[in-house]
Amino acid sequence: MSIMRFSIPRDIIYGEDSLAELTNLKGKKAAIVTGGSSMKRLGFLDQCQKYLADAGIESIIIDGVEPNPSVATVWRGAEAMIQFEPDWIVAIGGGSALDAAKVMWCFYEHPQLKFEDIIEVGSMPPLRNKARFIAIPSTSGTASEITAFSVITDTENHIKYPIVAADMVPDIAILDPKLPEKMPAHITANTGMDVLTHATEAVVSIAATSFTDPYAIEAIRLVIENIETAFKEPENMQARYNMHNASALAGMAFTNASLGLVHSLAHKIGGEFGVTHGLANAILLPYVIEFNRQSTDKYAVVEKLLGIDDLAEAVRKLNKGMNIPACFKDCDEVDFSEDKFKQVLDRMSERAFGDPCTLTNPGKPTVEDVKALYTRSYYGK
Structure with missing residues (x-):
């Protein structure tokens, strides 16, 4: 019988208004990764930044993650993180934003890597050298907030790559049903x-x-x-x-x-x-x-x-x-x-x-x- 592993986030915080748990974080800087305009339009980005500020954490927003996040988008986000040096990465939005943030996290911590270096199962090096990860889903679907999976698209070759690495399981998942209410x-x-x-x-x-x-x-x-x-x-x-x-x-x-x-x-x-x-x-x-x-x-x-x-x-x-x-x-x-x-x-x-x-x-x-x-x-x- 083979040895198995069961991995989930260390903390799963769920229920109405659970987004406010961001006020209890300890840290200095957070990079907030999101998709299009919906999180901004609905006020959730502003809430995120306010809660982080209440915790004494400075934040930046990395937005514009497309529905099928591309390798180029991942690198753009990683470069912003390298400049800002966050100790928390907060991904909020649909599965695409969460997926992209996970791989941005990898390239932030290991900027010498190429995308091709991580597409094989087990090939991603250890994370949490610079930052920890929080995932806040706005859709009830991908479960990227729970999983070791990310799907990134090679737009030049029209291939979606499922990236799998145990270290990509978020540290904290926040499941606030108020976010998907507006879907x-x-x-x-x-x-x-x-x-x-x-x-x-x-x-x-x-x-x-x-x-x-x-x-x-x-x-x-x-x-x-x-x-x-x-x-x-x-x-x-x-x-x-x-x-x-x-x-x-x-x-x-x-x-x-x-x-x-x-x-x-x-x-x-x-x-x-x-x-x-x-x-x-x-x-x-x-x-x-x-x-x-x-x-x-x-x-x-x-x-x-x-x-x-x-x-x-x-x-x-x-x-x-x-x-x-x-x-x-x-x-x-x-x-x-x-x-x-x-x-x-x-x-x-x-x-x-x-x-x-x-x-x-x-x-x-x-x-x-x-x-x-x-x-x-x-x-x-």
């Missing part, structure tokens, strides 16, 4: 289905254990019972609280059990077409569940525990209720032309097969299996 409905849907995908893939992962299953199964329950309410009633704080907690619980499961083919396929189709990660996961999930049933009985275990007749159909029902298309061909978020899909299918399939998440998928999927799943999820067959 637009389609983002609530996409990020919420990302949570469901994380939990579902963690359950069937070949690295799943008795430590990870309870978190994953509880996250599945919370999503199924709350996501449509959060989608239709954005100010329902109980639904927001449950979804925010579900995201973190799913993160505890998958950062320790890893993921599977849904994420492998989503990473590469996202890199080729620019489709939002959570939306790609939502479309792919029922097709991969149906494929994986030949190799695992864990879906049946979940269905029995939660009183679900068919998990794949339950996912399709949730998607339909939140206006998520059943296949990529019907997705209008980006240009999913059939000609381009056919043109990149072989390359995309090879790259998805080689994605680290494929290693923990049940069974032994082949490149042809991946190609068939892409084809089914594109045409809806």
